[in-house]
Amino acid sequence: MDVIATWFKELYETTGLNFTVFYDPYDWNRYIHGVRMTVLLTVSTIMASLLIGVVGALLQSAPSRIVRGAVNGFVVLFRNTPPLVQIFFFYFGIGAILPAGQDQFGLRQPFIDNVEWAIIALSLFAGAFNVEIFRSGVEAVPKTTVEAAEALGYTRLKAYIYVILPLALRVCLPALNNNLVNLLKTTTLAYAIAVPETLYAVKQIWSESQNVFEMMLVLFVTYGLLVGILVWIMHRWEKSLRIPGYGR
Amino acid sequence: MAVATEPRPWTPDQPIIQLIDVHKSFGALEVLKGVSFSVKKGEVVCIIGPSGSGKSTLIRCINALVPVTSGTILVENIEVADPKLDKLALRRKVGMVFQQYNLFPHKTALQNVMMAPMHVLHQDRGEVEERARALMKKVRLTGKEHTYPGELSGGQQQRVAIARSLAMRPDVMLFDEVTAALDPETVKEVLFTIRELAEEGMTCMLVTHEMNFARDIADHVYFTDRGVIVEHGPPDTIFSAPRDPRTQEFLSQVL
Numbered sequence: 001m002d003v004i005a006t007w008f009k010e011l012y013e014t015t016g017l018n019f020t021v022f023y024d025p026y027d028w029n030r031y032i033h034g035v036r037m038t039v040l041l042t043v044s045t046i047m048a049s050l051l052i053g054v055v056g057a058l059l060q061s062a063p064s065r066i067v068r069g070a071v072n073g074f075v076v077l078f079r080n081t082p083p084l085v086q087i088f089f090f091y092f093g094i095g096a097i098l099p100a101g102q103d104q105f106g107l108r109q110p111f112i113d114n115v116e117w118a119i120i121a122l123s124l125f126a127g128a129f130n131v132e133i134f135r136s137g138v139e140a141v142p143k144t145t146v147e148a149a150e151a152l153g154y155t156r157l158k159a160y161i162y163v164i165l166p167l168a169l170r171v172c173l174p175a176l177n178n179n180l181v182n183l184l185k186t187t188t189l190a191y192a193i194a195v196p197e198t199l200y201a202v203k204q205i206w207s208e209s210q211n212v213f214e215m216m217l218v219l220f221v222t223y224g225l226l227v228g229i230l231v232w233i234m235h236r237w238e239k240s241l242r243i244p245g246y247g248r
Numbered sequence: 249m250a251v252a253t254e255p256r257p258w259t260p261d262q263p264i265i266q267l268i269d270v271h272k273s274f275g276a277l278e279v280l281k282g283v284s285f286s287v288k289k290g291e292v293v294c295i296i297g298p299s300g301s302g303k304s305t306l307i308r309c310i311n312a313l314v315p316v317t318s319g320t321i322l323v324e325n326i327e328v329a330d331p332k333l334d335k336l337a338l339r340r341k342v343g344m345v346f347q348q349y350n351l352f353p354h355k356t357a358l359q360n361v362m363m364a365p366m367h368v369l370h371q372d373r374g375e376v377e378e379r380a381r382a383l384m385k386k387v388r389l390t391g392k393e394h395t396y397p398g399e400l401s402g403g404q405q406q407r408v409a410i411a412r413s414l415a416m417r418p419d420v421m422l423f424d425e426v427t428a429a430l431d432p433e434t435v436k437e438v439l440f441t442i443r444e445l446a447e448e449g450m451t452c453m454l455v456t457h458e459m460n461f462a463r464d465i466a467d468h469v470y471f472t473d474r475g476v477i478v479e480h481g482p483p484d485t486i487f488s489a490p491r492d493p494r495t496q497e498f499l500s501q502v503l
Contacts, residue, residue: 148350148409151311152364152416153339162367166354245398246353 018211021218027205034201035222041118041187041197042226046180048123053130053176057138057168058160060131071131078128084189087121091193118190126183133175137168170241177234181227198222258324264289264420264451265310270319272305279305281475282319287468289419292452294462294483297472298498303455306472307422310453311342324419336368343413347425349405351397357408358384358393361415369416376415383411387441403434407441414445421445423454459502463487471495 005023012018020027059071078086095110095117103109112120141164149159169176188199199219206215258264263286272280279302287293295303308314310321312328312335321328326338351360361380365371384393387407397405406426413421423442427435439461446452446465456462462469463483470480471490479492487503490496 142350144346144348144350145352147313148344148346148352150335151313151339151342151344151346152412153336153368154364155336158367162363163352167352170354243354243398244396245400246396 017214018209019214019218020205020209020211021215027209030196030201030205031198031218034196034198035226037115037195037197037201038184038187038226041115041122041190041195042184042230044119045122045126045183045187048119049126049130049180049183052123052127053134054165056127056131057134058157060135061138061156074124075128075131078124079132083122083125083186084192086125087118087189087193090121091117114193115190115195118187118193118195122183122186122190125186126179129179130176133172133179134168136175137170137172138164140171141167170243173234173238173241177231177238180234181230184227184230185223256325260289262325263287263322264291264324265453266320266322267306267310268320268322270306270309270321271317272302272309272314273317279475280309280316283472283475283477285470285477285480287420287451287453289451290449291467292446292465293454293468293470294466295453295455295470295472296457296459296462296498297470297478300474301472302475303472304424307344307424307453307455310420310422311344312338313344340369340416341419342422343416343418343420344422345406345409345413345424345426347428349397349402349409349429351405351409351412353397356394356396357389357400357404360397360408361411364412365415380411380415383414384408386414386444387411388437401434402430403437406430406434406438410438410441410445420451420453423452423456425455425457427456427458457502459487459499471498473498 008019008022012023021031022028056071056074059067062068062071091114095112098110098112100108100110145167146159146164149163154162187197190197191200191203194200202215202219202222206212209215265287267286268284270280270283271278283302283306295306297303305314309316310323310328312333316329319329323338324341326341327333328338351357352363355363358377358380361383362373362376365376365379366373381393384390387410389404389407389411392400392404392408397408400408409426410421426442427438430438435458439458442452442454443465454462454466466483468480469483469486471478471486471492471494473494479486479490479495486495487499490499
């Protein structure tokens with residue numbers, strides 16, 4: 001660590017390129033906390049949005065017209081409005097109406113904080129897309145395969161879990177991959193409600209050290225790497241799901 | 249719509265399948281125009297007839313894959329048209345094999361056979377696996393247990409599909425043109441398996457275009473055309489001395 005810090009200090013002295021994060025422990029700490037927050041936001045919103053997608057796609061073929069209508073309404077609402085507006089709506093709109101507790105100084109203490117609102121809003125946003133992505137996969141499963149499951153006594157739910165979903169997933173993985181990459185990048189919007197994620201932390205650093213260009217570089221590389229890791233994981237998943245003799 | 253009644257307890261001397269004046273329409277198109285017949289336990293019944301005569305619809309009505317428009321279908325005295333039908337109870341009794349095999353492509357052959365007893369009947373894994381291996385042997389696919397459907401030939405896939413149905417221990421097996429999508433040389437191996445089943449006393453109902461097989465295996469043959477049963481009887485009578493001109497014409501084309 002010392003070698004790196006010395007090198008970046010020297011770099012600053014000789015070229016004027018000031019990467020404070022790599023030699024100043026305080027900035028490094030802020031940066032790392034930011035990255036951790038980004039990872040937390042990404043992992044939790046991916047999990048929640050996948051769940052929304054899986055359940056939503058199931059309910060889209062529910063016998064009840066009201067249920068189907070509700071799912072479609074949800075998709076339209078969250079797909080047709082900007083994610084930043086959604087985050088503001090939840091944090092400032094809903095958050096202000098909800099009852100809140102008091103902290104030890106008697107100040108208003110909301111039960112759901114900004115990080116949680118960001119997770120909720122982003123999960124719903126990405127979830128709406130996931131519903132449509134999973135639906136495209138579900139529609140690609142041959143009706144006859146589902147019929148075979150029915151003839152064996154599977155209920156609609158069991159057929160969905162054991163037959164339709166595993167096959168649908170394989171069809172929609174590339175589209176899902178895209179949406180999850182987008183979701184990772186969209187977590188930067190949580191900046192707007194002061195969630196200390198990577199962009200927020202880096203912005204704080206550059207406003208104090210006046211090293212906007214250098215920190216922008218750090219930002220690009222950081223997100224490039226994070227997306228790279230996510231894509232690598234998704235490709236591993238895709239590979240592990242490949243079926244011998246099927247589809248290619 | 250048939251009136252929901254408590255099923256009388258079924259005894260083997262009663263028909264295992266009974267259809268009374270079954271009608272089925274898809275929109276304005278009436279594909280079944282009052283079909284009635286009954287099948288006894290252990291009987292092998294073949295349904296023959298030209299394309300579009302309603303054969304497949306008829307067989308699919310029996311396990312409630314297609315809801316009937318009117319009439320009564322009883323399977324071991326369970327009213328299939330009852331809106332409150334316990335579909336699982338019906339489908340435990342009736343196995344079905346399809347033209348396109350319809351195996352679950354993401355599971356191995358053995359897993360395909362094991363899935364329904366485990367997921368639907370919640371039977372013990374070890375016991376189900378033992379039975380599944382025995383069924384794989386029965387359909388002469390020992391050694392292919394861990395092969396995926398996409399790597400099997402059509403005839404092999406169809407035999408896995410038969411084993412998959414048998415794993416649920418049905419009382420009746422329905423075969424919906426199960427050799428229609430197969431190469432001529434693999435047809436034989438599938439028909440061999442069906443013949444074995446029939447000889448063991450399994451009640452079988454086949455929609456088929458394999459006339460020689462039907463003649464050979466069936467106890468009773470039904471000739472259907474345009475949604476009605478035109479003629480029925482023992483295979484020798486139907487194939488050698490058909491009375492109705494429509495049967496005569498059909499048989500002269502296919503034999």
